[in-house]
Amino acid sequence: xxxxxxxxxxxxxxxxxxxxxxxxxxxxxxxxxxxxxxxxxxxxxxxxxxxxxxxxxxxxxxxxxxxxxxxxxxxxxxxxxxxxxxxxxxxxxxxxxxxxxxxxxxxxxxxxxxxxxxxxxxxxxxxxxxxxxxxxxxxxxxxxxxxxxxxxxxxxxxxxxxxxxxxxxxxxxxxxxxxxxxxxxxxxxxxxxx
Ligand SMILES: C[S@@+](CC[C@H](N)C(=O)[O-])C[C@H]1O[C@@H](n2cnc3c(N)ncnc32)[C@H](O)[C@@H]1O
Numbered sequence: 001x002x003x004x005x006x007x008x009x010x011x012x013x014x015x016x017x018x019x020x021x022x023x024x025x026x027x028x029x030x031x032x033x034x035x036x037x038x039x040x041x042x043x044x045x046x047x048x049x050x051x052x053x054x055x056x057x058x059x060x061x062x063x064x065x066x067x068x069x070x071x072x073x074x075x076x077x078x079x080x081x082x083x084x085x086x087x088x089x090x091x092x093x094x095x096x097x098x099x100x101x102x103x104x105x106x107x108x109x110x111x112x113x114x115x116x117x118x119x120x121x122x123x124x125x126x127x128x129x130x131x132x133x134x135x136x137x138x139x140x141x142x143x144x145x146x147x148x149x150x151x152x153x154x155x156x157x158x159x160x161x162x163x164x165x166x167x168x169x170x171x172x173x174x175x176x177x178x179x180x181x182x183x184x185x186x187x188x189x190x191x192x193x194x
Contacts, residue, residue, distance in 0.1 A: 014049025033152035038123035044130030045071040048100040055106040130158040135165035
């Protein structure tokens with residue numbers, strides 16, 4: 001992976017780690033599929049660590065394209081660590097996220113709302129799921145955005161197997177005949193739509 005890119009990502013607080021970044025970097029940089037036709041969408045940005053990774057990679061692979069970041073910036077309900085951090089940040093991470101993205105001058109369209117409430121009608125080539133981890137919520141979220149993924153699109157899910165919701169949803173997607181699992185790391189899984 002590009003160490004310079006990782007240095008920028010690593011400077012932002014978050015969970016996205018170097019091992020995952022390296023694998024995703026290789027998968028996305030080397031794919032033969034044209035993933036420039038649809039949008040790249042991240043659900044669950046926090047302070048922008050994974051956002052910076054996808055936006056920098058997108059800039060490198062397809063200069064001029066923007067990344068969509070969907071987040072309430074209010075943290076995940078019933079997550080104690082999130083609640084403490086949100087309180088320390090005046091109950092909203094939006095300013096911190098914007099500051100981090102502006103520092104790196106990243107082209108991002110921010111959708112500050114719940115993913116299921118986000119008005120969406122564009123084709124998607126890459127979808128990264130790391131927002132609300134409740135299974136029923138995630139099923140609704142997946143049903144909504146799945147409609148926009150085309151053949152060759154990537155679906156990347158964090159917290160599989162560490163969280164029950166994403167893990168069950170990933171199991172369900174594995175059993176579908178229009179998704180193919182192409183990589184599973186320590187806590188991330190990547191599917192491609194076929
Ligand atoms: C685990 S954090 C994301 C971490 C980030 N991807 C990283 O690697 O640093 C989960 C994020 O999802 C957001 N979130 C929770 N529920 C959401 C929802 N229903 N819609 C959109 N974002 C949501 C929270 O505000 C929080 O920023």
